[in-house]
Amino acid sequence: MNRATATGSIALTLASALTLTACGGSGGAGVAADAKQTLTVWAMGTEGEKLGDVAEEYEKTHSNLTVKVTPIGWDVAHQKLVAAAAAGKLPDVVQMGGSYLGEFADMGVLEPVDSKTIHETDYFPAAWQQGSYDGKTYGAPWYVDTRVLFYRTDLAKKAGIEKAPATMADLQSAAEAYQKKAGSKWGLSIQPGGLDTVQSFYQFLYSAGGAIIDDDGKAAVNSAAAVKALENYGSYFDKGLSEKSVRPGYDVTKDFNTGAVPMFFGGPWLTNLIDENYPDLKDKWAVAPVPADAASVSMAGGSSLAISADSDHKAAAKELVAYLTGEKGQTDWFERTNDLPANTAAWTSGDLADDPTMQVWRQQMDTARATPSQPKLTEITSKVDTAIESVTQGKSSAKEALDKAQSEIEGLVQ
Template identity: 50%
Template sequence: MSRIAKSVGLAMTVVSAVGLTACGSSGGKGVAADAKQTITVWAMGEEGARLQSVTKEFTKEHPNITVKVTPVGWDVVHQKLVAAAAAGKLPDMAQMGSTMMGEFISLDALEPVDTDTFKKDDFFPAAWNGNVQDGKVYGVPWYADTRALYYRTDLADTAGVTKAPTTWKEQSDLAAAYQSKAGADWGTALQPGSTGAWQGWLQYLYSAGGELLGKDGKPALDSPEAVKAFTEFGHYFDAGLAKKNFVPGEDVLKGFASGKTPMFQSGPWMVQNITDQAPQLKGKWKVVPVPADKTSTSWVGGASLVTFKDSDHKAAAEEFTKFLSTPKMQAHWYGIAKSLPANKAAWNEPALKSGGESLSAFKQSLDTAEAVPPMAKWNEFAAQIESALEKIARGADPAATAKQLQKSTEGLVG
């Protein structure tokens, strides 16, 4: 059994896989990059299926390396990775979601990245920083996503608003005008609680100048900036601009297309969804960077490429990671999967340069976005935020709720 597996197994016996500690790599140099070999890669869902076609191009350049890709559903990947770690059967490499990094760093399951080979300045800062802990880098950004504001321009015109909202006040005023002058049921779609609600709030925190963790590594969720962000979030519900009841799986695009909810915040995939599923809206909507308080600052999600410490094929895995992270290949991957490149130079490739206003909005967002810090207990930390958001959406005092949240999260980091 590998050292990682021993540590995972022990921790699962005591509590759970979250927050485990492990003790070092498998040791040894492993197989040289120029030896004939097969590397195993886990990638998520449709991306896993698409990645297999890209490996053929890699094999042309490296005929000695066979790449075996296993698609794994996003809904089961965490469970499968933890089980594989416990059994000592992790693949050589994996695509890893941004909010999963902290847990697997804490497991000591990831091989640190060679920063002479992969350069920080080649990538958007937030995409890179989400993989850094204690000065070490554990993943190479593959693609990035961030949140921006989608709004119906035709209904904004009806409401007498002719410019995109760029501040919190302008966003709030547009939401109110949609209701009072354009016949919308709700001014904006905003999830009041439950799993994932943090994704609609974090950009408020960052735009107010706040942070999830302070420089001391402790939660900073009762700071004046955090209270301001909670207050701004809550006012949409207090004013009746967003509905308080949340229905899991509700299709935000349906309300957007009907005009019942003509504004929402989401990621870049919604551009294609609107184009494909609501073609009647062509020319009637836009996506712009999130409106600003102190700044317009969204957050970065997406996925990175990681190599596991117990792999005997680290050199070949590094070659495949280099291949996937080049500007040319990241632009090619955008053409295949519509995933935004994390490598800044990829945005100078023709496929990205001709992307129009929507891509430009996300590029602006990526330039200024902040990372989600890697935390071993991120899921528990996020759940506490979501509980606080639900209370605030139902009328709880933001300052008092923030103080309670600070206490409830202090034991989740360290």
């Protein structure tokens, strides 16, 4: 998922309307699952484009259903969802990114997950957490995302690097060696600032044992572990190992291909992108788990599928969601999209079980961490984006930047 920017002002403006329209359900029994009906589904980005094909296949075994999928761009998704929620016109089923779910669950417009058909033990813990808010689960995990280390193996040999960096200290040593011995312009590509810089920082933060919001739901971004992580992150820019200014729309795979960037953290979709666009790189690169600090921990991203609290088609919607998040549906979805299954059973056969590269992501998901759902999560993480950029640009120390972020975030956490 490419996390869209939440438009906080819109949500605030419509808050009073939502208290009137989002009553937590239609109150009626609704339409039976086997009755003739149309299910409306909103999905974002590439997933929205691909889901229509799955819907057509699903209709073949559910002749009473018409499944109408509307693809929506991530750039406008939040605004459309808020407006639809305020008008009481959310679709029956909607894709929810991790940064959205807490906001819409707090509005009261999502139906809690049916524990009789969707079971927590079937999914990665971090994936389940992303769909949960205030003690209840509102989103069934659909697909997951995490980050691992991509590195050039051929340039590693020139740099005298014999194996993938296993620790954060190894990572910086490798970055220096790539520059000095293999002729790379940079040692490691990490984001210096701007929207969603936090996604680049998570690998350092979580591996150091830090968090933005702790397990008790309190702001914790200026903890000793978090300060240590940001000091480490900032040191790459201080030492000239990472670029301080990255142009909008930057594609790291181009510099990975030329060798200007020998290492970066990336998601699973990049494997096919590199293979297709740069066939000459075959057997010259590999992936490895996030180098460990206190542990090897990466971010957990992805999306859930939620049902509108006011839907009249909840019975059929629950069956569709159960299929899409079940083992069979998840296996099919991976074959169509390369999105990583949230359901762990889907990893036990086929390419997911046999491909060593895919197993790196499987290993990383076992320890991946999700930020607890919050109504103002996007606003919260934007404060961390600002703190990171302040450090990478040499404007403040890690402690000063995170103390400031902490004071701003404390008033946003619910």
